[in-house]
Amino acid sequence: MFSAKLLTLLAILPLVLSSPVFNNLVLHEQRDGVPDGFVNSGAAPADQVLNLRFGLVQGDMATLEQKLFAVSTPGSPEFGQHLTKEEVEEFVRPAAETTSIVNEFLAANGLTATTISPAGDMLSVSMPVSQASSLFDADFSVFTHQETGQQSVRTLAYSIPAALSGHLDFVHPTITFENPFAHLPVVSSPISPSAAQNIAGNNNLTSRAVPSSCATTITPTCLQDLYGIPTTKATQSSNGLGVSGFIQQFANQADLSTFLASLRPDISSSTAFALQTLDGGENTQTRADAGTEANLDIQYTVGVATGVPTTFISVGNNFQDGALEGFLDIINFLLGESNPPHVLTTSYGQNENTISRALANNLCNAYMQLGARGTSILFASGDGGVSGSQSGRCTTFVPTFPSGCPFMTSVGATTGISPETAADFSGGGFSNFFAQPSYQASAVSTFLKTLGSTNKGKFNTTGRGFPDISAQGENVEIVVDNKFGTVAGTSCSSPIFASVFALLNDELVAAGKPPLGFLNPFLYSTGASALNDVTSGSNPGCNTNGFPAVTGWDPVTGLGTPNFAKLRTAVGL
Ligand SMILES: *[C@@H]1O[C@H](CO)[C@@H](O)[C@H](O)[C@H]1NC(C)=O
Numbered sequence: 007m008f009s010a011k012l013l014t015l016l017a018i019l020p021l022v023l024s025s026p027v028f029n030n031l032v033l034h035e036q037r038d039g040v041p042d043g044f045v046n047s048g049a050a051p052a053d054q055v056l057n058l059r060f061g062l063v064q065g066d067m068a069t070l071e072q073k074l075f076a077v078s079t080p081g082s083p084e085f086g087q088h089l090t091k092e093e094v095e096e097f098v099r100p101a102a103e104t105t106s107i108v109n110e111f112l113a114a115n116g117l118t119a120t121t122i123s124p125a126g127d128m129l130s131v132s133m134p135v136s137q138a139s140s141l142f143d144a145d146f147s148v149f150t151h152q153e154t155g156q157q158s159v160r161t162l163a164y165s166i167p168a169a170l171s172g173h174l175d176f177v178h179p180t181i182t183f184e185n186p187f188a189h190l191p192v193v194s195s196p197i198s199p200s201a202a203q204n205i206a207g208n209n210n211l212t213s214r215a216v217p218s219s220c221a222t223t224i225t226p227t228c229l230q231d232l233y234g235i236p237t238t239k240a241t242q243s244s245n246g247l248g249v250s251g252f253i254q255q256f257a258n259q260a261d262l263s264t265f266l267a268s269l270r271p272d273i274s275s276s277t278a279f280a281l282q283t284l285d286g287g288e289n290t291q292t293r294a295d296a297g298t299e300a301n302l303d304i305q306y307t308v309g310v311a312t313g314v315p316t317t318f319i320s321v322g323n324n325f326q327d328g329a330l331e332g333f334l335d336i337i338n339f340l341l342g343e344s345n346p347p348h349v350l351t352t353s354y355g356q357n358e359n360t361i362s363r364a365l366a367n368n369l370c371n372a373y374m375q376l377g378a379r380g381t382s383i384l385f386a387s388g389d390g391g392v393s394g395s396q397s398g399r400c401t402t403f404v405p406t407f408p409s410g411c412p413f414m415t416s417v418g419a420t421t422g423i424s425p426e427t428a429a430d431f432s433g434g435g436f437s438n439f440f441a442q443p444s445y446q447a448s449a450v451s452t453f454l455k456t457l458g459s460t461n462k463g464k465f466n467t468t469g470r471g472f473p474d475i476s477a478q479g480e481n482v483e484i485v486v487d488n489k490f491g492t493v494a495g496t497s498c499s500s501p502i503f504a505s506v507f508a509l510l511n512d513e514l515v516a517a518g519k520p521p522l523g524f525l526n527p528f529l530y531s532t533g534a535s536a537l538n539d540v541t542s543g544s545n546p547g548c549n550t551n552g553f554p555a556v557t558g559w560d561p562v563t564g565l566g567t568p569n570f571a572k573l574r575t576a577v578g579l
Pocket residue numbers: 210211212213
């Protein structure tokens with residue numbers, strides 16, 4: 007009798023273990039309240055379908071991080087030995103246990119998932135609001151962005167089954183609110199037909215002086231003179247420079263030709279860029295549809311990184327989550343390629359506090375993966391000084407995303423030519439999500455000592471400091487819809503510095519050496535003295551003077567602007 011009972015129990019035990027109870031919910035993520043600028047417009051319709059992303063806990067990111075630093079730190083025995091796609095995916099792939107318990111959860115609820123990342127750590131799952139609300143104990147509501155009227159379905163908190171803790175990293179979009187104001191460049195002088203200046207290229211590197219016109223209008227020639235950027239054509243076809251495009255910003259080839267004909271008369275005005283699209287992206291060539299940001303980004307890559315194969319990567323609107331969803335998709339798209347570009351520049355971003363911590367961490371890990379593969383990832387640092395991606399009301403400083411991520415390179419802005427000073431809008435500060443990486447410990451501690459008690463309590467002294475570097479960002483001449491004009495923003499600075507790295511990569515590849523890859527361990531060590539330190543100006547915001555630009559690193563201009571000749575030596579050319 008007794009033993010028969012025991013047998014039965016033993017027989018059913020494995021079954022019990024393998025079908026965990028998924029209804030014991032534990033709070034997983036929440037935000038303090040509705041973000042500034044949004045209002046709750048009431049419950050979301052129960053039958054509205056949500057296209058959710060499940061981020062699974064990734065395999066062994068700690069070891070991948072060690073690998074990233076080993077291949078990116080000058081002097082390390084593995085320096086330059088970037089990982090392959092397969093090697094990276096081995097680290098990222100979730101544990102078998104994770105995949106199987108998440109699959110069980112899906113099956114138990116009649117859900118099917120599509121794997122949308124190469125390593126299998128990201129799933130796409132659709133379900134109605136009613137089901138999502140009960141599975142995750144969430145209160146999905148319609149939130150309206152007051153200024154734009156844009157509506158999105160979000161919840162301020164959600165739970166996950168306790169059995170999925172340690173396996174399901176996040177469900178998205180839930181508590182992440184998109185910022186409808188990606189930091190686009192500010193048009194600082196009317197884009198008008200008259201402003202074109204034909205500054206003929208003087209290609210004699212030893213005798214070039216910076217023309218005085220560069221004090222009021224920045225052109226590719228000004229940048230070549232100021233930073234010593236070569237005007238000669240790159241030679242390596244395997245070298246690539248990627249330019250991210252979002253929110254229906256189209257890069258116009260005819261405008262590029264007009265720009266080159268006037269401002270780079272030494273190269274063919276028909277120099278073209280390649281196009282890649284995802285999420286239904288396109289690159290409409292109707293001249294009136296040209297985007298200021300997209301044109302800026304393509305004119306200051308093709309027009310500065312002379313001869314480097316440049317690709318505009320246009321992310322369309324076939325996703326549910328505004329600019330952020332594009333951020334996830336473009337990175338998974340590039341991780342899926344066997345030869346992603348050696349340099350990627352992105353002039354979009356948003357305030358860190360609008361994004362869920364888990365999601366921010368996942369995106370940051372994606373930059374880690376691309377970096378380990380040998381891609382340098384540059385982002386504009388934001389245009390609101392210490393107040394975030396755009397100027398706005400704030401009592402404590404607002405860091406931007408992804409500049410707080412330690413695995414990418416954040417680019418701030420400068421203005422003027424003698425001396426080059428900090429642009430007052432240059433986004434900079436300290437992350438609240440990501441701790442200070444060791445590569446910048448010494449540079450940041452020196453800055454904090456210099457700063458003393460200024461701005462005490464307004465920023466997180468233990469967070470990752472940004473930007474890392476800077477470049478010109480004011481009075482930058484571009485062509486939009488066949489008209490010349492000038493723009494301002496860190497949106498200018500990121501493509502400019504990306505072009506410098508792309509040209510260095512061209513020479514490295516030609517010399518049989520690996521491309522630069524993740525830049526920061528180099529920039530904060532042997533690279534620092536190859537930059538022009540910017541020591542004046544500041545980035546005011548939140549009713550303060552912001553941070554000052556000082557000798558050495560500062561959270562306004564980073565380590566400084568490019569000196570091509572010195573960088574060439576520093577990278578071993
Ligand atoms: C470049 O400038 C230097 C210094 O003025 C001069 O000696 C040299 O001849 C010039 N080279 C060319 C090719 O014009």
